Amino acid sequence: MTAENESTAEDGKREDEDDNELVFGLSDRFIDAVRNALRENNHAKVLEELQDLGEADTAELISKLNDDDRAALLKDFSEKMDPYVFSELSWELRRVVLPELPPKQIAAIISELESDDALDMIQSLDDEDFKHDIIRHLSAKTRLTLEEGMSFPEDSAGRLMQREFVAIPQFWTVGKTIDYLRAAAEELPEDFFDVFVIDPSYHITGTVPLNRLIRASRGEKVDALKLEDVHTIPFNMDQEEVAQLFRRENLTSAPVVDAEDRLIGVITIDDIVDVIDEEAQEDMLKLGGVEQDDLYQAVVSTSMARSRWLFINLFTAIMAASVVSLFSGTIEKVVALAALMPIVAGMGGNAGTQTLAVIVRAIAVRELSGANAPRAVYKEALVGLLNGIVFSILIGGMIALWYQNPMLGGVIGMAMIVNLIMAGTFGALIPILLNKYGQDPAIASSIFLTTVTDVTGFFAFLGLATIFLL
Amino acid sequence: MTAENESTAEDGKREDEDDNELVFGLSDRFIDAVRNALRENNHAKVLEELQDLGEADTAELISKLNDDDRAALLKDFSEKMDPYVFSELSWELRRVVLPELPPKQIAAIISELESDDALDMIQSLDDEDFKHDIIRHLSAKTRLTLEEGMSFPEDSAGRLMQREFVAIPQFWTVGKTIDYLRAAAEELPEDFFDVFVIDPSYHITGTVPLNRLIRASRGEKVDALKLEDVHTIPFNMDQEEVAQLFRRENLTSAPVVDAEDRLIGVITIDDIVDVIDEEAQEDMLKLGGVEQDDLYQAVVSTSMARSRWLFINLFTAIMAASVVSLFSGTIEKVVALAALMPIVAGMGGNAGTQTLAVIVRAIAVRELSGANAPRAVYKEALVGLLNGIVFSILIGGMIALWYQNPMLGGVIGMAMIVNLIMAGTFGALIPILLNKYGQDPAIASSIFLTTVTDVTGFFAFLGLATIFLL
Numbered sequence: 001m002t003a004e005n006e007s008t009a010e011d012g013k014r015e016d017e018d019d020n021e022l023v024f025g026l027s028d029r030f031i032d033a034v035r036n037a038l039r040e041n042n043h044a045k046v047l048e049e050l051q052d053l054g055e056a057d058t059a060e061l062i063s064k065l066n067d068d069d070r071a072a073l074l075k076d077f078s079e080k081m082d083p084y085v086f087s088e089l090s091w092e093l094r095r096v097v098l099p100e101l102p103p104k105q106i107a108a109i110i111s112e113l114e115s116d117d118a119l120d121m122i123q124s125l126d127d128e129d130f131k132h133d134i135i136r137h138l139s140a141k142t143r144l145t146l147e148e149g150m151s152f153p154e155d156s157a158g159r160l161m162q163r164e165f166v167a168i169p170q171f172w173t174v175g176k177t178i179d180y181l182r183a184a185a186e187e188l189p190e191d192f193f194d195v196f197v198i199d200p201s202y203h204i205t206g207t208v209p210l211n212r213l214i215r216a217s218r219g220e221k222v223d224a225l226k227l228e229d230v231h232t233i234p235f236n237m238d239q240e241e242v243a244q245l246f247r248r249e250n251l252t253s254a255p256v257v258d259a260e261d262r263l264i265g266v267i268t269i270d271d272i273v274d275v276i277d278e279e280a281q282e283d284m285l286k287l288g289g290v291e292q293d294d295l296y297q298a299v300v301s302t303s304m305a306r307s308r309w310l311f312i313n314l315f316t317a318i319m320a321a322s323v324v325s326l327f328s329g330t331i332e333k334v335v336a337l338a339a340l341m342p343i344v345a346g347m348g349g350n351a352g353t354q355t356l357a358v359i360v361r362a363i364a365v366r367e368l369s370g371a372n373a374p375r376a377v378y379k380e381a382l383v384g385l386l387n388g389i390v391f392s393i394l395i396g397g398m399i400a401l402w403y404q405n406p407m408l409g410g411v412i413g414m415a416m417i418v419n420l421i422m423a424g425t426f427g428a429l430i431p432i433l434l435n436k437y438g439q440d441p442a443i444a445s446s447i448f449l450t451t452v453t454d455v456t457g458f459f460a461f462l463g464l465a466t467i468f469l470l
Numbered sequence: 471m472t473a474e475n476e477s478t479a480e481d482g483k484r485e486d487e488d489d490n491e492l493v494f495g496l497s498d499r500f501i502d503a504v505r506n507a508l509r510e511n512n513h514a515k516v517l518e519e520l521q522d523l524g525e526a527d528t529a530e531l532i533s534k535l536n537d538d539d540r541a542a543l544l545k546d547f548s549e550k551m552d553p554y555v556f557s558e559l560s561w562e563l564r565r566v567v568l569p570e571l572p573p574k575q576i577a578a579i580i581s582e583l584e585s586d587d588a589l590d591m592i593q594s595l596d597d598e599d600f601k602h603d604i605i606r607h608l609s610a611k612t613r614l615t616l617e618e619g620m621s622f623p624e625d626s627a628g629r630l631m632q633r634e635f636v637a638i639p640q641f642w643t644v645g646k647t648i649d650y651l652r653a654a655a656e657e658l659p660e661d662f663f664d665v666f667v668i669d670p671s672y673h674i675t676g677t678v679p680l681n682r683l684i685r686a687s688r689g690e691k692v693d694a695l696k697l698e699d700v701h702t703i704p705f706n707m708d709q710e711e712v713a714q715l716f717r718r719e720n721l722t723s724a725p726v727v728d729a730e731d732r733l734i735g736v737i738t739i740d741d742i743v744d745v746i747d748e749e750a751q752e753d754m755l756k757l758g759g760v761e762q763d764d765l766y767q768a769v770v771s772t773s774m775a776r777s778r779w780l781f782i783n784l785f786t787a788i789m790a791a792s793v794v795s796l797f798s799g800t801i802e803k804v805v806a807l808a809a810l811m812p813i814v815a816g817m818g819g820n821a822g823t824q825t826l827a828v829i830v831r832a833i834a835v836r837e838l839s840g841a842n843a844p845r846a847v848y849k850e851a852l853v854g855l856l857n858g859i860v861f862s863i864l865i866g867g868m869i870a871l872w873y874q875n876p877m878l879g880g881v882i883g884m885a886m887i888v889n890l891i892m893a894g895t896f897g898a899l900i901p902i903l904l905n906k907y908g909q910d911p912a913i914a915s916s917i918f919l920t921t922v923t924d925v926t927g928f929f930a931f932l933g934l935a936t937i938f939l940l
């Protein structure tokens with residue numbers, strides 16, 4: 001890593017930035033300069049700019065160039081980039097960038113990463129043949145480590161953990177431990193926060209945080225110093241669970257154990273930050289009806305991936321339309337209904353989406369479970385009733401005056417109350433039930449919800465109109 | 471903290487859980503047991519259950535009881551709870567829970583927290599009088615520290631940082647540093663990962679991670695050992711920026727400096743996890759049209775807060791309705807249009823929401839800036855065009871067959887293409903422009919977008935119908 005360069009690099013970049021106040025990151029002007037140099041084939045200039053960048057900066061540059069400029073940059077300069085530049089790229093972007101490099105070069109990059117980063121790199125690729133080509137170029141040792149890593153379930157603690165850790169026998173003293181750390185400096189992980197105390201069969205008996213170790217006197221036994229409330233993580237625990245455990249117990253690192261409870265790795269909080277980011281972003285995309293981030297995907301594959309969701313939506317829209325067509329006779333007589341019916345359906349959709357956002361969030365952070373879920377549904381139904389009353393008076397009054405037709409106002413008001421109660425109830429019920437039956441509440445909830453609010457909205461409004469206006 | 475109890479506590483809880491596989495957290499059955507004991511006024515039983523719980527467990531219990539049971543629990547048992555239980559509660563929940571305790575008791579809780587947690591506790595309250603009552607009961611020293619903390623801008627690094635840190639002069643040796651850490655053990659923060667090296671005027675000249683310190687020999691100078699690429703954080707940097715910097719540079723801790731560049735505190739990665747969670751949840755709620763989490767709020771205040779958003783939505787719905795009423799004459803003649811028009815508007819809304827989710831995410835994680843934004847808008851318009859063509863053939867064909875009217879199929883198909891192009895273009899453009907002009911793209915984007923897709927959908931469909939079908 002070229003960490004020492006970064007402060008100068010930042011100063012250099014900041015010169016360009018009189019108008020926007022970036023404290024870190026690349027200015028648009030800087031990116032433009034590199035792009036122009038690339039297009040002018042000015043190698044010396046590109047090289048000069050690259051030299052000043054940290055890994056995250058170079059990764060940002062790669063992400064913000066268009067496909068052609070990116071290809072030009074990678075073709076001529078990727079061999080000069082730090083291997084960790086590629087670690088900084090998102091999975092999505094790696095799938096675009098890495099296939100442009102020769103497998104041999106990627107193998108060389110992977111060989112220089114720490115075990116967890118190497119595993120993450122190979123995992124992020126989705127083309128099996130390409131993966132295989134890369135693995136062929138790895139040393140036997142790296143290959144073995146990677147294959148072992150890949151044997152753990154996807155998204156599990158085993159895939160997340162780092163294999164490099166510091167473990168010492170329980171009978172050692174502080175002095176002996178420190179001497180060992182000094183002597184073994186080469187073999188230890190670059191960064192670590194805790195020393196694990198193990199028994200002869202590699203079971204963890206406690207941990208000693210470094211700040212505790214350093215404050216103790218040399219003669220003290222680690223066994224007396226260690227913290228015993230160790231939260232060990234089974235190798236197959238889902239990464240989302242792991243993140244939840246870290247948050248809940250305010251951990252900075254935790255040991256991972258195999259099926260026989262033996263220490264096999266360590267997860268540190270910086271890995272957890274990545275997991276949290278990933279999961280939060282996934283939820284946000286799913287709520288919007290996108291299964292996977294596609295910012296860097298080509299137009300055709302993006303539109304194909306998104307059309308699946310739109311296709312399902314088309315069917316629910318047709319369902320709603322057929323509810324409307326049941327009432328063609330009514331609409332023919334009172335054509336104003338056609339203009340007003342989307343108001344009822346739309347308000348239901350929006351109110352329901354509010355409920356959905358609150359409930360999906362609460363499920364994601366584990367604030368909702370069987371114990372308080374019925375209460376939440378009940379509350380949302382009441383909120384729906386209350387807002388239904390408020391908006392029924394508002395819209396009912398407006399429509400009554402506008403069309404000089406109090407009955408029409410009454411009908412839209414009643415339909416509004418019905419639909420907002422349904423929106424609240426189902427906005428809460430749908431994600432709770434999906435979650436209960438092991439489904440991801442973020443992805444499918446909104447489609448079910450819109451179906452409910454559209455169908456109810458149209459049916460209640462046009463049905464009441466048929467009864468009271470004809 | 472009662473950390474040593476936790477492993478036994480977890481075993482105890484797990485006995486209850488034969489059916490669901492909780493690895494941590496409370497089972498619904500456990501919560502029911504406590505609730506029943508509370509209702510039966512069985513103090514001994516409640517106390518026994520509480521004794522086994524860690525802070526996060528007790529906080530979970532508080533969060534999952536209903537208002538009455540929660541009040542009963544707090545009334546009789548809050549004084550026996552660890553102060554950090556209250557730190558574990560979300561801000562939202564603290565605003566419900568803390569006002570039920572006497573100010574004097576909250577002052578006692580705050581006095582036992584570390585400086586950053588104490589500041590967080592007082593910040594989370596929104597009732598100024600209540601806050602004032604609490605502060606009155608604090609010792610002069612705690613009060614001063616808190617008031618100083620409150621003087622930093624809201625959501626800034628100054629509010630986030632911990633005041634306790636380890637700083638040493640640059641001329642010290644490793645041995646002297648270790649001796650100091652041993653001697654000063656009482657005054658040091660409970661956990662720390664780095665030692666800061668400062669000059670006489672409290673400017674940072676470097677940091678020494680503990681694992682580097684422990685591996686060095688006693689005679690070495692810290693000045694030679696220190697890492698110089700320190701990412702210092704100005705006290706007024708926004709917490710979202712701070713989180714971004716931590717992610718980008720993979721930091722575990724970073725020093726905070728005042729306007730004169732003097733070291734005043736330290737931010738560690740566990741604080742960052744909270745910030746990331748908070749920001750991600752906020753974005754998710756805002757995209758759903760909820761300004762603040764209201765899971766624990768009462769029905770009336772929830773419905774009032776949410777009605778603001780629905781009120782804005784009502785106006786845009788009325789706007790869309792008036793577009794429809796422009797075409798009453800057309801609908802009167804071809805009543806099928808009334809049933810079909812929500813399909814066009816709805817598909818536009820859904821496609822636009824997909825784009826919105828992708829773009830808002832990319833802005834939040836800084837993958838989008840001026841350099842690649844125009845490209846993103848262009849791509850989304852193309853994706854809209856492509857999906858528009860696909861769905862225009864699909865829906866156009868279906869409608870042509872269904873109604874035996876090829877012209878009607880052609881009209882809905884054309885309207886679909888127009889609306890999906892608009893959805894893609896504005897789904898990208900709206901958040902990018904909001905962000906450019908300093909507005910939060912998560913909150914207002916969806917309302918603008920629905921207005922565009924509704925108005926365009928109705929106008930294109932009914933307008934084309936008026937031209938081609940009458």
